[in-house]
Amino acid sequence: MKAEVPADTGKTLVVYYSYTGNCREIVTTLTSQIEADVLEIQPAEKGLKYEANGYALGTQLLNAIKANPNDASSYPAIDPVDTSLSDYKNIIIVTPLWWSQMAAIMQTYLFQSGSQIAGKHVGMIVSSHSSGISGVVSDAKRLWPNVTWMGDALWINASNHGNRASLIENWLKTLNFSNEGTTMDKMYITIGGQTQSVTLVDNVATRELVAALQDASITITLNDNKFEIWGSLGKSLTTKNEQMTVQPGDIVLYNGSNICIFYDSNSWSYTRLGKIDGLSGSELRTFLKAGQNNISVTLSLTKPTGIRSLPPAPSSVRKGRSFTLNGVKVDNPSKGIYVKNGKKVFL
């Protein structure tokens, strides 16, 4: 199922409970891939052994909820939570499964916050030893009935917990979360096998563009025009033209249906779309194939190639420096994904 996340979504909150640490590890992995605040739910009564005596206490807590799900006193007490959900558009629940249901402690949080969540976009990751998660999904939908569920919940169990990084990465892709966050403020431009990220501005045109790119990437043919490469986008976007002086790396909409990508400056009336991240003037000229015609340019929301596209270089050269995923050195990296000391880092 495709996520119903609009282009202008705001901040993300990851809310989790973890008794034996698996969900905590999942949250650490998740938040290395997206920008999010984290809220941990804690039981008010510390040191309880939910699994003791054949899971007697865990079972007792769940049975109490099942008997009276609309009664606040059926839910085990949790520590007070001072995070207001009004600050967040997207919420990702990370919860253990207990006896094929949502862990009782997490159910308390969902029950108590039910009045704050109308209209939010919610995703869920469930950790179990081996049991399937449909009962946890039902609990979540019962407790938070008025939210937009972002695709199916992700199930991580004991046998694939070690692969959680790729499971989470693929799941986020199906939700159309961009790797840098949830605001869909990034797209990628690929020219001649090289890919660069673009930070999009937020306006009607970029929301329309992102919506189109969620269906499929767009490949267009652009031509050189002294200070830019430009051409038809193949579709019209809503204009918000204003007189501006563009700089190298800027990307604009011209006359509603043309895209211009600049390697030099120009003054004209355009609708701003975004800017290519982190390339110097000369790197931009090379990347954009300045001076050439019939340049095939692909716009996409995800990187078509991964970290493997790094050209080989001695580790001594790379150590401590930041590179784009295509291996272009960046002296002062801003927000985005970079390679540092051979590792992917998110700034």
Ligand SMILES: Cc1cc2nc3c(=O)[nH]c(=O)nc-3n(C[C@H](O)[C@H](O)[C@H](O)COP(=O)(O)O)c2cc1C
């Ligand atoms: C009270 C309780 C009941 C559980 N019931 C089940 C179960 O029915 N099926 C299952 O596969 N795992 C069950 N588990 C295991 C947890 O779902 C699993 O270990 C999960 O990864 C725990 O997440 P955590 O480490 O973040 O607490 C249960 C664990 C507890 C404490």
